[in-house]
Amino acid sequence: xxxxxxxxxxxxxxxxxxxxxxxxxxxxxxxxxxxxxxxxxxxxxxxxxxxxxxxxxxxxxxxxxxxxxxxxxxxxxxxxxxxxxxxxxxxxxxxxxxxxxxxxxxxxxxxxxxxxxxxxxxxxxxxxxxxxxxxxxxxxxxxxxxxxxxxxxxxxxxxxxxxxxxxxxxxxxxxxxxxxxxxxxxxxxxxxxxxxxxxxxxxxxxxxxxxxxxxxxxxxxxxxxxxxxxxxxxxxxxxxxxxxxxxxxxxxxxxxxxxxxxxxxxxxxxxxxxxxxxxxxxxxxxxxxxxxxxxxxxxxxxxxxxxxxxxxxxxxxxxxxxxxxxxxxxxxxxxxxxxxxxxxxxxxxxxxxxxxxxxxxxxxxxxxxxxxxxxxxxxxxxxxxxxxxxxxxxxxxxxxxxxxxxxxxxxxxxxxxxxxxxxxxxxxxxxxxxxxxxxxxxxxxxxxxxxxxxxx
Numbered sequence: 505x506x507x508x509x510x511x512x513x514x515x516x517x518x519x520x521x522x523x524x525x526x527x528x529x530x531x532x533x534x535x536x537x538x539x540x541x542x543x544x545x546x547x548x549x550x551x552x553x554x555x556x557x558x559x560x561x562x563x564x565x566x567x568x569x570x571x572x573x574x575x576x577x578x579x580x581x582x583x584x585x586x587x588x589x590x591x592x593x594x595x596x597x598x599x600x601x602x603x604x605x606x607x608x609x610x611x612x613x614x615x616x617x618x619x620x621x622x623x624x625x626x627x628x629x630x631x632x633x634x635x636x637x638x639x640x641x642x643x644x645x646x647x648x649x650x651x652x653x654x655x656x657x658x659x660x661x662x663x664x665x666x667x668x669x670x671x672x673x674x675x676x677x678x679x680x681x682x683x684x685x686x687x688x689x690x691x692x693x694x695x696x697x698x699x700x701x702x703x704x705x706x707x708x709x710x711x712x713x714x715x716x717x718x719x720x721x722x723x724x725x726x727x728x729x730x731x732x733x734x735x736x737x738x739x740x741x742x743x744x745x746x747x748x749x750x751x752x753x754x755x756x757x758x759x760x761x762x763x764x765x766x767x768x769x770x771x772x773x774x775x776x777x778x779x780x781x782x783x784x785x786x787x788x789x790x791x792x793x794x795x796x797x798x799x800x801x802x803x804x805x806x807x808x809x810x811x812x813x814x815x816x817x818x819x820x821x822x823x824x825x826x827x828x829x830x831x832x833x834x835x836x837x838x839x840x841x842x843x844x845x846x847x848x849x850x851x852x853x854x855x856x857x858x859x860x861x862x863x864x865x866x867x868x869x870x871x872x873x874x875x876x877x878x879x880x881x882x883x884x885x886x887x888x889x890x891x892x893x894x895x896x897x898x899x900x901x902x903x904x905x906x907x908x909x910x911x912x913x914x915x916x917x918x919x920x921x922x923x924x925x926x927x928x929x930x931x932x933x934x935x936x937x938x939x940x941x942x943x944x945x946x947x948x949x950x951x952x953x954x955x956x957x958x959x960x
Contacts, residue, residue: 535587735829821888854937896934902926
């Protein structure tokens with residue numbers, strides 16, 4: 505079976521095609537081995553339908569897979585890129601094969617006659633060189649004389665440059681063909697596609713050296729965890745109010761939870777007849793001192809059982825206290841009420857959803873936990889320094905959630921400035937508060953509401 509038939513006429517799954525591909529692989533490997541000996545090439549070009557002898561691979565398995573899956577490129581019956589000469593014995597067809605091809609393909613008799621003459625001339629030259637080797641020696645001598653005129657290394661380099669230029673030209677033509685979207689006007693499609701690509705590359709190179717505008721940076725970036733912004737100063741308060749702030753921190757620390765339960769249990773055990781409200785008040789009054797003594801005694805007995813957090817909590821915060829007039833946290837900006845009076849916007853209002861313990865009237869023993877919203881204004885912003893860490897608290901003035909807060913028919917929450925509550929619990933963590941939309945702050949006289957109404 506001739507080469508053209510198994511390469512293009514029959515199925516690639518037949519044994520003839522498989523054997524032919526293996527013969528091609530063998531020929532390509534032999535050619536690669538010769539090139540490696542001369543230090544010219546270390547890869548093989550792939551003649552498949554897609555690579556088109558433009559891509560090179562170092563793995564023979566890759567080329568074999570391409571040929572089985574895609575087949576050979578059109579017209580590549582002479583393997584000139586893989587070590588086979590134009591008039592190699594491997595590509596010559598016998599008279600019988602030529603006759604079979606004449607039935608399937610139209611040929612030009614004049615071209616066939618010229619090819620036959622050329623082949624006869626080549627065969628005559630080969631016979632002459634075999635039987636008269638002196639002629640070959642004379643040709644070699646003549647070629648050595650030509651070395652004084654033309655450097656063969658220069659000719660090899662020119663040949664390599666020409667081949668490389670032709671390959672680059674073919675690749676560029678493939679790129680231009682990819683621009684064609686309208687086969688009726690291929691030239692216009694190529695011009696349009698090439699112009700668009702050049703424009704995009706120019707814009708990309710130009711914009712690479714320009715500072716991008718990007719998304720505007722938030723004024724709260726880097727402050728989500730909390731940061732003081734205005735009015736930094738050191739303040740001193742009474743021991744009672746400082747201990748109340750310290751007690752609030754202790755009541756909300758996970759590591760202190762079992763100490764809270766232990767202290768409350770001791771008070772209940774010592775005063776079994778007292779009501780729940782009295783026990784809570786006594787617990788709040790004496791816990792700070794008891795906690796410090798308890799932790800210090802445990803630390804003296806076994807220092808490894810007490811963490812640094814517990815140790816510094818037992819020591820208490822530094823006095824005086826760091827204070828701010830403005831504070832950014834959780835993406836919000838908060839001002840104290842004093843700073844709000846200097847501003848055109850209102851940022852001192854806070855809203856907190858929390859659980860609290862309430863006792864039934866007349867039955868101080870019965871209590872229940874309820875969850876609701878509390879509204880207030882910030883009076884001071886404290887930053888308690890425990891050496892190893894810092895805790896920020898808002899000291900607030902809370903409004904009476906019973907009589908001072910109501911919701912109107914439009915769904916707005918109305919807060920009365922003149923009614924306050926929860927005086928004994930003024931502190932809240934800065935990370936727990938938020939600014940609530942749809943709340944109106946109002947002040948009320950005896951007969952009617954008056955004053956400035958503002959949103960926050």
